[in-house]
Amino acid sequence: MESREHLWAEAMRAERGGDSAAYAWLLKEIADLLRRLIRYRVVQLGLNAHETEDVVQEVLIGLHTKRHTWDGDRPFLPWLHAIVRYKIADVVRQHRREARHRIHLTLDELAELVEAPAENLDRLLLDVDRHLSDLPQGQQTVVRALAVEGASVRSMAEKLQTSEGAVRVTFHRALQQLMAKAEPARTKTAKGKF
Amino acid sequence: MSSSETDSLIQTLADQAGAGRDRTPFAFDRIFPIAAALSLTVSVAIVLVLVGLRPHLLAVEQRTPFAFKIASTLSLACGAFFLTRRAVRPGSADLSLLALLPGVLLLVFRAATDQSGLPVMGHSDVAAAVCVGRILMVSLPSLWLMLCVLRTGAAIRPGIAGALAGLLSGALGATAHSLGCVNDGGLFVAIWYSAAMLIMTGLGAAVGRRVLAW
Numbered sequence: 446m447e448s449r450e451h452l453w454a455e456a457m458r459a460e461r462g463g464d465s466a467a468y469a470w471l472l473k474e475i476a477d478l479l480r481r482l483i484r485y486r487v488v489q490l491g492l493n494a495h496e497t498e499d500v501v502q503e504v505l506i507g508l509h510t511k512r513h514t515w516d517g518d519r520p521f522l523p524w525l526h527a528i529v530r531y532k533i534a535d536v537v538r539q540h541r542r543e544a545r546h547r548i549h550l551t552l553d554e555l556a557e558l559v560e561a562p563a564e565n566l567d568r569l570l571l572d573v574d575r576h577l578s579d580l581p582q583g584q585q586t587v588v589r590a591l592a593v594e595g596a597s598v599r600s601m602a603e604k605l606q607t608s609e610g611a612v613r614v615t616f617h618r619a620l621q622q623l624m625a626k627a628e629p630a631r632t633k634t635a636k637g638k639f
Numbered sequence: 640m641s642s643s644e645t646d647s648l649i650q651t652l653a654d655q656a657g658a659g660r661d662r663t664p665f666a667f668d669r670i671f672p673i674a675a676a677l678s679l680t681v682s683v684a685i686v687l688v689l690v691g692l693r694p695h696l697l698a699v700e701q702r703t704p705f706a707f708k709i710a711s712t713l714s715l716a717c718g719a720f721f722l723t724r725r726a727v728r729p730g731s732a733d734l735s736l737l738a739l740l741p742g743v744l745l746l747v748f749r750a751a752t753d754q755s756g757l758p759v760m761g762h763s764d765v766a767a768a769v770c771v772g773r774i775l776m777v778s779l780p781s782l783w784l785m786l787c788v789l790r791t792g793a794a795i796r797p798g799i800a801g802a803l804a805g806l807l808s809g810a811l812g813a814t815a816h817s818l819g820c821v822n823d824g825g826l827f828v829a830i831w832y833s834a835a836m837l838i839m840t841g842l843g844a845a846v847g848r849r850v851l852a853w
């Protein structure tokens with residue numbers, strides 16, 4: 446049986462003589478080889494399985510346009526190897542560039558996302574908890590009862606044996622302190638993102 | 640895309656069989672030396688027209704420095720020539736920087752053994768800048784020509800192929816420039832000629848990356 450090197454080199458020489466059938470046979474052989482090669486390494490190359498055929502076609506076109514650079518007196522397979530390696534790397538690079546383009550996010554879009562309220566509910570709740578524990582004991586009790594547990598002002602006043610007005614004042618002061626604590630943190634994170 | 644599309648692509652390509660007959664590598668092997676010779680001729684012509692031959696070119700005390708300049712730059716050009724030819728022929732042996740060694744050694748040897756005590760910065764304050772500028776000027780047309788010719792090959796690493804083409808045109812330009820250059824100090828040549836050739840190498844790499852990709 447004749448070696449692949451010999452058969453393929455013969456087909457390349459036949460192409461130079463204008464033999465379409467031999468050239469088509471060679472390209473099919475190479476396409477099969479490429480499919481096996483690319484499928485085997487598709488993950489490594491960072492491509493989707495359905496992009497295999499794209500790569501095969503790109504390599505075939507590259508080989509076709511540069512086929513005159515093969516010296517008929519030299520072995521064919523090293524030439525093919527160099528061409529295939531270059532072209533696959535080229536296609537993978539292009540795909541990566543396109544992928545980057547697809548997930549390209551403008552600054553305006555990012556700003557909108559940052560401005561959007563409650564972008565991360567868990568995080569906010571954690572923050573509230575942390576800031577609450579910084580408040581004086583009295584204020585903490587009031588805010589936890591009214592804002593977090595949803596108790597009414599009257600039931601709070603009865604529980605703490607004080608007037609409804611006093612509860613309201615305490616709640617108001619606590620909220621102001623919480624706002625003051627939360628505000629600089631908010632502006633800081635916003636600045637940090639740009 | 641499906642493999643049936645690939646099959647029809649293969650048929651389209653196969654129908655063009657024989658169409659590239661006149662572009663075999665033999666054609667490239669013929670054109671490339673001609674392009675190199677043409678580059679040198681154009682560079683020399685530019686030097687002769689714009690700068691002129693240096694006076695007393697063949698006076699005894701000027702023969703050694705002149706010979707070293709021509710020998711080192713031409714050696715670099717030869718090395719770059721062979722490497723460039725390899726760089727656009729897929730499947731040829733790996734590039735070896737050893738090809739550039741003779742030229743580099745000549746430059747270093749001359750710089751190390753030069754006893755003339757000629758200034759590193761040349762005969763005037765602007766000599767170095769003028770020298771580098773002139774080498775770049777006479778090398779640029781060659782670089783353009785080289786890149787045009789190399790596009791008919793297949794550069795597997797376009798940046799490196801471009802860099803080598805830049806070095807080749809820079810070395811040819813430096814050879815031509817030495818016909819008119821009156822600065823003979825060994826260090827002057829080693830530093831400023833090399834600087835100009837390195838700039839051409841970098842330029843070739845930057846341009847080659849784009850125009851030699853396929």
